[in-house]
Amino acid sequence: MLTEALRRFNRTYTQRIGVLDESFLGTGRPLAVSRLLFEVGSTPGTSVRGLRERLDLDSGHLSRLLRRLETEGLTTTTPDPVDRRRRVVELTPAGRTAYDDLERRSEERAAALVAPLTARQRERLDEALRTADLLVRAATVRLSEVAPDHPSAQEATRRYFAELDARFPEGFDPGGPVAPEPGATYVVASSDGEPVAYGGIRPALDDHTAEIKRMWVHSAWRGAGLGARMLRHLETLAAAQGRRRVVLDTNGALHEAIAMYERSGYRRIERYNDNPYAEAFFEKRL
Amino acid sequence: MLTEALRRFNRTYTQRIGVLDESFLGTGRPLAVSRLLFEVGSTPGTSVRGLRERLDLDSGHLSRLLRRLETEGLTTTTPDPVDRRRRVVELTPAGRTAYDDLERRSEERAAALVAPLTARQRERLDEALRTADLLVRAATVRLSEVAPDHPSAQEATRRYFAELDARFPEGFDPGGPVAPEPGATYVVASSDGEPVAYGGIRPALDDHTAEIKRMWVHSAWRGAGLGARMLRHLETLAAAQGRRRVVLDTNGALHEAIAMYERSGYRRIERYNDNPYAEAFFEKRL
DNA sequence: AGCATCCTCTGACTGTAGTCAGAGAATGCT
DNA sequence: AGCATTCTCTGACTACAGTCAGAGGATGCT
Known part of the structure; x- marks a missing residue:
């Protein structure tokens, strides 16, 4: 049972690995301050707002933590020239040293933890953690409707256009700014604020058909089932809009995409538009 | 790089799964109190001392947390009849209900986390987490010298004798209480207070030789490299005692053990004792 | 029987985490 | 230009986590 494995691992984790956070202790700074320092150091030029979102902290709380780093001489906070309401946090040289120290502690802690393992075991652990990492991240991706702008x-x-350009033998040119598409709905899947998959639907051909457009999955996230999940999500949206059929076109160079459409129950149909880049056409009844 | 995978996973974990602990929130009780309730519920008949060790809490702190559970009517604390300095903590019926509630929350949280995954992905995650769990636990096993009593x-x-008895075709009889062995050193590997591997060395044959005795690995922990690690540890101890050679005897039924000795650089030698159960004899120069 | 040790508890603290309301400057919108 | 909104910060709290010293009963050892 997966939930059992997850809960058991959760226990092992908090008792054993969780101690990685303890590497942030022993610096004479509270954990929250160290975490903040770490975050500032790993995302240079970040705004207070960005920090607040990533660390999910109360604005007053964060402000005080920042003041603390500042009085220790580890960071500077200056107004963002673009929007002077915002303030940008940077490490000072002393802050950089303190950050490097955290990095080192964290690395040493991780190394000490796995030191008793043999080379073979380390490989297995490495593999297992990467798999778990990818899947957990994929499971916690958030899908939300967004305006195209x-x-x-x-x-x-x-990124989608860049990928097409790289993969089509003849390259790809979107041909000027993208025209607004009335009635279109776009959905972005994001993880840590980064878009990791994208796609949309728009009315097409007749009243009971929607067309799926711009299906894209971040290259580092392929194989995690995001494409299929996005597809299901878009189909649900189309159905909710009263569509009974979805269609899409794609290029022969996109093998994985084509394989995914076929796995997801899409059938090849005849060309239904004059898109010069499209070579394969699919439909699915909802 | 493994430490990188570990640290990356650590990050994913604290942001995503770590939230499992949050299932303990929303109960109107502080996290520490919920954790304690959970621990009491999952180890019935535990003493205050046991709780203190497992949760690594200050005795004053723990005492106050226990008082809190008690005034809420969730636990009872009674003196241990065996040693009246100790006190034993038990759940009341109301406490059992509260514990079940925590269990349910934790389970629901875990289920919600993995809900977006497909069956195939769940299998992969399950497998990955089990592997990671075993290896992390194996890596954090603690070896310590212990008196044989x-x-x-x-x-x-x-457990060692029971295993021998089960595996030897003719059974195994230690023949009365084990005689004290002057100069012997025993080492136990333990995880969560449970012994998971065991072994010892004692002077043998001549002044520069030590004999390895009672090598045992818990059946649930085989394949995690604990045997080889114990062996290396014992060899180091022997070398520190000035021994230049270690020998050991074993029974032909213990295939994995024999394979491990060979992998670890042991060579077969002639019989050097009259142990009736011994069929294979090994040595290794240190 | 006497003394060191063990176990749990209370008292008295300190520092950390986090919440909420609201002030004041900067910006966007119409 | 005026007004709502955004962003960051300060003030004023509350609750939680954790530490240290020491009291007092129970036990083990010789």
Whole structure:
């Protein structure tokens, strides 16, 4: 039973590995302050707001923690020239030293933990942790509808076009700014604020058909089932809009995508548009 | 790099799974109190001392947490009839209900976390977590020298003899209480207070030789490299005592043990004692 | 029987984490 | 230009976690 394995591991974790956080102790700083220092050090040029979101802290609490780092001479906080309400946090040289110290402690702690294992065991552990990491991250991805001009959507679209350009033998040119599509709905899957998958539907052909557009999965996240999940999500949305059929087009170079459509119950159909990049056409009845 | 995978997972964990602990929140009780309730519920008849060790709490702190559970009517604390300095903590019926509630919350949380995964992905995650769990537990096993009459040593010896009796075609009879062995050193590997591997060395044959005795690994822990690790540890101890050679005898039925000795650089030698159960004899130069 | 030790508990603290309300500056919108 | 909104910060708290010293009963050892 998976939940049992998860809960058992949770226990092992808090007793054994969780102690990794303890590497942040013994620095004379409270845990929260160390965590903040670590976060500032690993995301240079971050704003107070960004920190608040990533660490999920109360604004007053965070402000005080920042003041503490500042009086220790580890960080500087200056107004963001772009939007002077925001303030940007940076490490001072002393802060960099303190950050490196945290890095070192964390690394040493991790190394000490696995030191008793043989080379073979380390490989197995490495493999197991990477798998668990990917799957847990994939499970906790959040799907949300976004406007096409939302920063995440823009970023995802940019990456999608770049991928097409790299993979099509003839390259890909979106041909100028993307025209607004009335009635279209776009969905972005994000993890830690980063877009990791994207896709949308728009009305097409007739009143009971929707077309799936711009299906994209971040290259580091392939094999985690995100594509299929996004597809299911879009189908549900289309059904909720009263569509009884979805169609899509794609390029022959995108083998995994085509395989995924087939696994997900899509059937090949005849060309239904004049998209010069499209070579394969699919439909699915909902 | 394993430490990288470990540290990355650590991050994912604290942000995602770590939230399992949050299932203990929303009960109107502080986290520490819930954790204590959970511990009391999962180890019936435990003493205050046992709780203190397992949860690694200050005695004053723990005492106050226990008082809190008691005034809530969830536990009773009564003197241990065997040793009236100790006190034994038990759940009341109301406490059992509260414990079941924690169990349910924890289970629901775990189920919700993995809900977005497909069956195939769940299997992979299950497998990965079990592997990681075994290896992390194996890595954090603690080796310590013990007197042969130490409870852990007794328990390990009992299990060792039981195993021999089960595996030898002719059975095994230790022949009365074990005689004290002058100069012998025994080591127990324990995890969560349970013995998981055992072994010892004693002077033998001549001044520069030690004999390895009673090598045992808990059946649930085989394949985690504990035997080889115990062996290395014993060899180091022998070398520190000025021995230049270790010898050991074993029975032909113990295939994995024999394979391990060979992998660890042991060579077969002639019979060097009259142990009726021994069929194979090994030595290793240190 | 006497003394060291063990076990649990209370008292008296300190520091950390986190919440909530609201002030004041900067910005966006119409 | 005016007004709502955003962002960060301070003040004022509350609860929680954890430490240390020491009291007092129970036990083990010789």
